[in-house]
Amino acid sequence: MAPTGNRTREQHIAVFGGAGSGKTILLSSFYGTAQQEPYKDDHLFNVVADDTGQGTRLYQIYLQMKNAARVPQATRFSSTSYSFAIKLRNWADTKATKNKPFDALKLVWHDYPGEWFEGSVTGAEESQRRIDGFRSLLSSDVAVLLVDGQRLVENAGQEDRYLKALFNMYSNGLSALQTGLLKDGKRLGKFPRIWVLALSKSDLLPDLKVADFRDLLIEKAAGDLNELRTVLAEFIQVPEALSVGEDFLLLSSAKFTDDKIELNKRVGVELILPLAAVLPFERHARWSKTIHDGGKVMESLIGNATNMSGAAAMAATLLNKVKLPGPLGLAQNALTVAFSSGLLEEAANIAGEQLKRINSAAVAKHDYLTATLTKFRMDLNKAEEEKIFLRSAK
Numbered sequence: 001m002a003p004t005g006n007r008t009r010e011q012h013i014a015v016f017g018g019a020g021s022g023k024t025i026l027l028s029s030f031y032g033t034a035q036q037e038p039y040k041d042d043h044l045f046n047v048v049a050d051d052t053g054q055g056t057r058l059y060q061i062y063l064q065m066k067n068a069a070r071v072p073q074a075t076r077f078s079s080t081s082y083s084f085a086i087k088l089r090n091w092a093d094t095k096a097t098k099n100k101p102f103d104a105l106k107l108v109w110h111d112y113p114g115e116w117f118e119g120s121v122t123g124a125e126e127s128q129r130r131i132d133g134f135r136s137l138l139s140s141d142v143a144v145l146l147v148d149g150q151r152l153v154e155n156a157g158q159e160d161r162y163l164k165a166l167f168n169m170y171s172n173g174l175s176a177l178q179t180g181l182l183k184d185g186k187r188l189g190k191f192p193r194i195w196v197l198a199l200s201k202s203d204l205l206p207d208l209k210v211a212d213f214r215d216l217l218i219e220k221a222a223g224d225l226n227e228l229r230t231v232l233a234e235f236i237q238v239p240e241a242l243s244v245g246e247d248f249l250l251l252s253s254a255k256f257t258d259d260k261i262e263l264n265k266r267v268g269v270e271l272i273l274p275l276a277a278v279l280p281f282e283r284h285a286r287w288s289k290t291i292h293d294g295g296k297v298m299e300s301l302i303g304n305a306t307n308m309s310g311a312a313a314m315a316a317t318l319l320n321k322v323k324l325p326g327p328l329g330l331a332q333n334a335l336t337v338a339f340s341s342g343l344l345e346e347a348a349n350i351a352g353e354q355l356k357r358i359n360s361a362a363v364a365k366h367d368y369l370t371a372t373l374t375k376f377r378m379d380l381n382k383a384e385e386e387k388i389f390l391r392s393a394k
Contacts, residue, residue: 009105014137014192017146018114018166022200022253024072026146027082027109029253030269031055032062044368044375045105050083058082065254065261079116079133082109086273088368105372107276110137117173131180133391141280143192144249145170147217149201160220167224171231178235191236194283195244195273202250202267202388209387213247241287246392247279247382268388274376283392347390350374351381 017023033039034047035246049055064070066389086105137143155162182188199205199213208216217225225245235238251268350358355374362371383389 008106010106010108010139011280012108012140013139013143013276014110014112014140014143015146016112016114016143017166017200018118018151018169020147020150021114021146021148022251023109023111023114023146025065025243025253026200026251026269027111027262027386028058028061028065028072029266030272031058031082031084032066032099033266033269035059035062039334044089044363044372046087046089048085048087050085050106054082055242057332062263067119069216069259069261071261072325079113079129080111082111083107084109086372088372105277105369107273109137109272110140113135114169121389124289131177134177137182137192138188138190141197142276144196144198146200146251146273147213149199149252150348152199153204154162159216161216163221164224167228168222171224171228174228174231174235178231182235187237188235189237193236193242194247195232196247196249196255196279198249198251198268200251200253203252203255203265208250210248210250210390211387213250214390215218215246217245235393238291240291241284243283243392243394246394248390249275250388271379271389274379278373278376278380279391286394309385350377355381 015023015026031047031049040046047057054084061072083108084108088104114134116133147163149167151162152159179297197213197217199208202208202213229244231241231243232244236242249271250268253263253269255262255265355378359371359374359378362368362374380389380391384391
């Protein structure tokens with residue numbers, strides 16, 4: 001039977017973008033590509049939509065773009081979550097997964113409409129709908145804020161006009177949600193803590209490297225980006241565990257021409273899963289060394305006493321060092337194990353040839369979970385080498 005309950009590790013990612021920034025095309029490109037045979041041949045897992053109707057619709061959009069160069073209609077004012085099972089080829093192989101703190105992955109993609117930030121609230125009902133929509137994505141570790149490449153092209157030489165408007169739109173929109181989200185003013189423990197700035201439609205700026213994108217944002221809108229950081233910090237407990245505008249990504253869902261959409265010419269789309277699955281682990285492991293007063297907040301990020309849901313679980317899986325033998329295993333304090341053994345630091349520092357060796361050994365043993373997670377880390381490293389992804393140095 002398929003893994004259920006706490007044997008499944010859910011990773012949530014929230015995607016924000018203004019009207020026309022390409023969120024629907026990005027999502028359809030991600031899912032549709034994963035249904036193609038070349039993708040399946042090159043990966044140790046299948047991406048399956050939990051909601052069959054959603055999956056069919058996304059794949060239809062993909063095929064219409066691929067075969068008829070037809071772009072989807074904009075989905076305005078719709079806050080939607082999409083859940084995808086990452087089904088390993090040997091998900092039912094008990095021998096390969098029995099010593100793992102989890103044996104299945106799931107990606108939950110929260111799509112938040114930029115139009116809700118662009119327009120003013122028209123009444124109490126709409127205000128509550130926006131709050132409810134935002135609350136649904138609070139379980140995300142990673143948020144991706146799209147910067148529209150088309151708008152940068154249109155404002156060439158005066159990019160600050162668009163960028164300032166974009167960041168101010170989100171700062172003001174989030175401030176308006178704050179009262180409804182914080183009960184009695186109490187700050188949140190669970191909240192997206194890693195906010196990646198991504199250039200959508202990067203194919204329109206083919207000579208722009210990710211470091212150039214970072215520099216453009218800082219040169220043109222540093223003050224507005226700092227204001228967004230300040231607003232987000234007001235939502236959360238332990239604001240030291242917050243990374244806003246420290247990671248940068250180039251994205252292109254396809255190459256568009258007058259009569260053709262080339263979906264095989266993508267940039268960065270394959271990084272969505274690695275970003276959701278392993279970037280939080282790396283950042284949480286780093287924060288665990290520098291933040292000592294986080295209490296329950298850091299425990300929820302790293303892993304708690306009754307399960308291995310956070311960075312401790314990821315570290316245990318990568319290194320295959322923590323076993324959970326029955327009820328006694330579930331009673332282990334994952335934080336104690338992780339800290340006392342140096343597990344988090346050791347796993348977070350895996351790189352280069354060591355990472356490749358672990359990946360190769362996992363494939364040979366049909367340990368496809370460890371193989372997939374190590375491949376995700378290798379993908380992020382490769383993206384940095386190719387100048388399409390830039391990690392935070394903090």
